[in-house]
Amino acid sequence: MYRRLIEHLKSWKESQNRKPMILRGARQVGKTWLMKEFGRTCYKKCAYISMDENEVMEEVFRDAFDISRIITALEIAVGFQIEPGNTLIIFDEVQEIPRALKALKYFCENAPEYHVIAAGSLLGVALHEGTSFPVGKVEFCDLYPMDFWEFLKACGEDGLADLLAARDYGLISDFKNKYMDYLKYYYYVG
Structure with a gap:
């Protein structure tokens, strides 16, 4: 983490x-x-x-x-x-x-x-x-609760986290379903 x-x-x-x-x-x-x-x-x-x-x-x-x-x-x-x-x-x-x-x-x-x-x-x-x-x-x-970027890193999704950091909106859009699944998981876990 x-x-x-x-x-x-x-x-x-x-x-x-x-x-x-x-x-x-x-x-x-x-x-x-x-x-x-x-x-x-x-x-x-x-x-x-x-x-x-x-x-x-x-x-x-x-x-x-x-x-x-x-x-x-x-x-x-x-x-x-x-x-x-x-x-x-x-x-x-x-x-x-x-x-x-x-x-x-x-x-x-x-x-x-x-x-x-x-x-x-x-x-x-x-x-x-x-x-x-x-x-x-x-x-x-x-210290605040874990943000979404930190959450992605903790889930082993370094690539998704790196895309967010780079603000590569084209690739982010290509992987929107994966982001949405992790975002739901992030919301659920808290």
């Missing part, structure tokens, strides 16, 4: 002024899959931490925002050493531990060498009252 947004994440990885990334999107649009796939394909290691019902991480972020202490805790949790630039740190469902979201500010200010990406459904709506948001210290990226 291929999601176009991975190209934006690759540019973010190479950016000299990179800030922690927050991936926003509705439930079930593929945020977790995209972050893990990005980590798998673009980094040597991927440190995935789900904040959902994670009492250990809740305790880790309850104390002061000492990044070296947080990194040590993350390394223990994932079972390997986190190398700046070579390891993608993923905080999934970050809205469940608002202080983890606030910690992104300190990654930006005190440890920009670490590549951190966070995601959560309804992020911004589900934040708890009294929790500050790291305004200006994070970048945002929005």
Whole structure:
């Protein structure tokens, strides 16, 4: 499967002024899959931490925002050493531990060498009252449901997808029945 947004994440990885990334999107649009796939394909290691019902991480972020202490805790949790630039740190469902979201500010200010990406459904709506948001210290990226072009790629129909991208309306018209069948399937699957 291929999601176009991975190209934006690759540019973010190479950016000299990179800030922690927050991936926003509705439930079930593929945020977790995209972050893990990005980590798998673009980094040597991927440190995935789900904040959902994670009492250990809740305790880790309850104390002061000492990044070296947080990194040590993350390394223990994932079972390997986190190398700046070579390891993608993923905080999934970050809205469940608002202080983890606030910690992104300190990654930006005190440890920009670490590549951190966070995601959560309804992020911004589900934040708890009294929790500050790291305004200006994070970048945002929005993931939407899979578009028709991505759907064709996921179905193994690279040729049809390439015709759409090339806007070759003559050939597109020649294959209109095939496009219509896939469009119905796309609508049905959602």
